[in-house]
Amino acid sequence: MKTVFLTGAAGFIGSHTAEKLLSLGYAVIGVDNFDGLLYDPSIKRKNIVLLKNKNFTFYEIDIADKAELDKVFKRHKFDFVVHLAARAGVLPSLKFPQLYAEANITGTINVLEACKDAGIKRVVFASSSSVYGSNKKLPFSEEDRTDTQISPYAATKKAGESICHSYSHIYGMSIACLRFFTVYGPRGRPDMVIYKFTKNIFEGKPITVFGEGTKRDYTYIADIVDGVIAAMEKNKGYNIYNLGNSDTVEMTKLLSLMEKYIGKKAIIRKAPLPTGDVPATYADIAKAKKILGFNPKTKIETGLKNFVDWYKKEFNEDI
Numbered sequence: 001m002k003t004v005f006l007t008g009a010a011g012f013i014g015s016h017t018a019e020k021l022l023s024l025g026y027a028v029i030g031v032d033n034f035d036g037l038l039y040d041p042s043i044k045r046k047n048i049v050l051l052k053n054k055n056f057t058f059y060e061i062d063i064a065d066k067a068e069l070d071k072v073f074k075r076h077k078f079d080f081v082v083h084l085a086a087r088a089g090v091l092p093s094l095k096f097p098q099l100y101a102e103a104n105i106t107g108t109i110n111v112l113e114a115c116k117d118a119g120i121k122r123v124v125f126a127s128s129s130s131v132y133g134s135n136k137k138l139p140f141s142e143e144d145r146t147d148t149q150i151s152p153y154a155a156t157k158k159a160g161e162s163i164c165h166s167y168s169h170i171y172g173m174s175i176a177c178l179r180f181f182t183v184y185g186p187r188g189r190p191d192m193v194i195y196k197f198t199k200n201i202f203e204g205k206p207i208t209v210f211g212e213g214t215k216r217d218y219t220y221i222a223d224i225v226d227g228v229i230a231a232m233e234k235n236k237g238y239n240i241y242n243l244g245n246s247d248t249v250e251m252t253k254l255l256s257l258m259e260k261y262i263g264k265k266a267i268i269r270k271a272p273l274p275t276g277d278v279p280a281t282y283a284d285i286a287k288a289k290k291i292l293g294f295n296p297k298t299k300i301e302t303g304l305k306n307f308v309d310w311y312k313k314e315f316n317e318d319i
C-alpha cells in the first residue's frame with residue numbers, strides 16, 4: 001500500500017482529496033492546524049471526523065513549525081507528498097500579509113526540506129490561478145508570464161512555485177505545481193462567492209456583486225481531486241499545470257442558475273471590484289489534458305445544482 005502525506009487535510013480540497021485517495025487504496029497521513037482566520041474551524045474538525053478510516057492518520061500541527069513537521073516525517077514513510085495547506089483567500093491577505101507568508105512560504109519550505117531529508121521525490125503543490133495577476137490575455141496559459149501578482153496571497157503562491165522549482169532543480173524531485181481555478185462543490189469554503197451567495201439568497205439577505213460582475217472559471221471539486229491525484233501519479237520533473245474547467249462563467253449566468261436552483265430571487269447590491277481581485281479567470285488546460293489526462297466533466301449547471309442540494313441538506317433549507 002502506497003502512503004501519501006497530505007497537508008491541509010481538514011480543508012475543503014484536502015478533505016475531498018483524502019477521501020478519494022482512501023477510496024483508491026492509498027494510506028493517508030494528514031496534517032492541518034485548523035486555522036480559524038478564513039472560516040469556522042469547526043467545519044474542518046467535522047471534515048476530519050468524516051474521514052474516519054483505518055488507513056487515515058491525522059496530526060494537528062502547524063507546517064510553519066519545522067520541529068513538529070519533522071516529527072511526523074520521522075514517524076512515517078511516504079511515497080508521495082501532496083501539499084495543499086495554505087492560508088487561502090485574496091482579501092484577508094491584504095490585512096495579514098505576514099501570516100500568509102508564514103504559512104505559505106515558510107510552511108512550503110519546511111515541507112520541501114522534510115521531503116529532501118526523507119528522500120521523497122514525488123510532490124504536488126497547490127498553486128493558484130491568482131498568480132496570473134493582472135494578465136489581460138485569456139485564457140491563461142502556463143506559458144504566459146506571471147510577474148504581476150496583485151495580492152500578497154497570489155505573491156506567496158508564486159513564491160511557492162519558485163521554491164518548488166529550486167528544490168526540483170537541486171534535489172531532482174518531481175514537483176507538480178497546480179494552478180487551481182475557483183474550486184466549488186459540497187463542503188465548499190464559506191468565504192467563497194458560490195457559498196456566500198447561496199447562503200444569503202436562502203436567508204433573504206443582499207449579495208454584493210463587484211464591478212460588472214467577475215467572470216470565473218468555476219471548477220468542480222471532484223474534477224480538481226482527479227487532477228491532483230493524476231498529477232501525483234503521473235507528473236515527472238518540474239511542471240506547472242492549470243487545473244480549471246476551461247469555461248469562464250459570467251456573473252449573470254451564475255446568479256440566474258442559483259436563483260433557479262434555490263427557488264428565490266437574489267437581492268443585488270453593486271460595489272467596485274476590491275483591490276487585489278481580478279475581473280476574469282479562464283484556464284487553458286491543454287497541458288494538463290495532454291500529460292495528466294485531466295478531463296473536467298462537470299458543467300456549472302450540474303456542479304452548482306449538486307452544491308445547492310448539499311447546502312439544503314446540510315442546513316435544512318427547504319423552500
Ligand SMILES: NC(=O)c1ccc[n+]([C@@H]2O[C@H](COP(=O)([O-])OP(=O)(O)OC[C@H]3O[C@@H](n4cnc5c(N)ncnc54)[C@H](O)[C@@H]3O)[C@@H](O)[C@H]2O)c1
Nearest residue numbers: 008011012013032033035062063085086126128180182183
Ligand atoms: N479553493 C480554491 O478555489 C483554490 C483556488 C486556488 C488555490 N487554492 C489552494 O488550494 C489549497 C487548498 O485550498 P482550500 O480551498 O481547500 O482551502 P482551505 O482553507 O479549506 O484548506 C487549507 C487548509 O490548510 C490549513 N492550513 C493553513 N495554514 C496551515 C498551517 N500553517 N499548518 C497546517 N495547516 C494549515 C487550513 O487550516 C485549511 O484546513 C490552498 O493551498 C489554496 O491556496 C484553492
